[in-house]
Amino acid sequence: MLRRVLPILLVACLTTLLLFTIFQRVSWRALPQAVGLGEEYGSLEEADDAANTGSAITVPQADAQEPADVDPNAWRAGGSEGFKEPKVESKSPYPVGQLKPAGSNYTKCLVMPKMTGENVDWVDHELGDLVEAGLLTTAVYGMDDDSMELRPPRNKGNEVMAYLSYIIDFYDDLPDVALFMHAHRWAWHNNLILGKDASLMVRHLSAERVTRDGYMNLRCHWDPGCPDWLHPGAIDRDYWKQEESIFADYWNELFPEAPIPTVLAQPCCAQFAVSRERIRAVPKERFIYLRDWVLHTELSDFLSGRIFEYTWQYIFSSTPLHCPSMSACYCDGYGLCFGDAEKFDYYFELNYHLTGYQKELKLWNEQAETIAQAREQAHGRFSGEEALDVPEVGRNVTLREEITKLEEAMKERREAAFELGRDPRQRAKEAGRVWVEGDGF
The missing domain is CATH 3.90.550 (Spore Coat Polysaccharide Biosynthesis Protein SpsA; Chain A)
Known part of the structure; x- marks a missing residue:
């Protein structure tokens, strides 16, 4: 009797261990990475500045990850009152600097x-x-x-x-x-x-x-x-x-x-x-x-x-x-002029949707990979998909299509903004400056 029960218990333990490992991987992937600003801000980030009294600085990462709370769309007003670009005017006592004649080079x-x-x-x-x-x-x-x-x-x-x-x-x-x-x-x-x-x-x-x-x-x-x-x-x-x-x-x-x-x-x-x-x-x-x-x-x-x-x-x-x-x-x-602040804001609306689709596609791929690995480790006998997050079939294709559309729309607007930015009058207009004939950028 014991010889019959032991194989069954062994299989059950192995299956439980496999599922626990899978769930752990899924849960850890779902956790956002904690980013300490002490390691990310400034040009020469310090890995352990709390213990550093100011004698040396470490080699920084070439491409530090963006802190999770930074939102490029945070400036958008929205709401029922309509669009309004936020402004905080700085009142510097210094006079306006003197420009060189239009067309001059600057070092x-x-x-x-x-x-x-x-x-x-x-x-x-x-x-x-x-x-x-x-x-x-x-x-x-x-x-x-x-x-x-x-x-x-x-x-x-x-x-x-x-x-x-x-x-x-x-x-x-x-x-x-x-x-x-x-x-x-x-x-x-x-x-x-x-x-x-x-x-x-x-x-x-x-x-x-x-x-x-x-x-x-x-x-x-x-x-x-x-x-x-x-x-x-x-x-x-x-x-x-x-x-x-x-x-x-x-x-x-x-x-x-x-x-x-x-x-x-x-x-x-x-x-x-x-x-x-x-x-x-x-x-x-x-x-x-x-x-x-x-x-x-x-x-x-x-x-x-x-x-x-x-x-x-x-x-x-x-x-x-x-x-x-x-x-x-x-x-x-x-020199990136979208026409006015509201059109500039629309570019970031597109970026908002693009970022959302990109994050969703990344999650879809991770879920699909988890299912595939579970099946591989179970040698094709795994039947626990119902306990995992199963991605919607075909959603990845739809997401890629939407991402491509948004990227093309943003590229088109970006190129048009560079072209419009060649006009010094437009630069003056969007900066709120009075245009004077002959002014450069």
């Missing part, structure tokens, strides 16, 4: 911090024509490599140390426009319509807009960072804004003569462009003071870097808020 310098192991060959590969034409130079700071020509005094404060060191080193020999960017080409925080590609942002950036405004955050999207990101002096500590509760303590050290602002806001993530005129509006000694603060602060690299991430706009525009129109940023800043 640019791309400033980047680089850790050993990071590859910046994309600059030569993608922007070599601008370099050869003398329109673009680079200033790459080796953060942990003594063999590189440009080196900061210390590898501290993440990208802040490289940015301030460049300004101090080249204060008397600046280009028309300086671009401060991260070393990696692809990043979630780069502009969506430009493929999250840093090289396209450099290529299409309007030096005229930077010269006119003096300071431009290179990220057009508000989320995260706008419209009211930080409240200095907040008592409750927010995991996503770890610098918020300590900001007021350090503000007086950085800006001893300025009152603590109630709100600090601009799009993340420490990538911006500044005109030569605006940089020199700030005394060189001031930048030396700020760098000395970074060198001597006891704050971790993550926290000191995040403090500067939301004060660059104050340093260069003397305003705590910098949340310009997103459609104007794309149009006047990069």
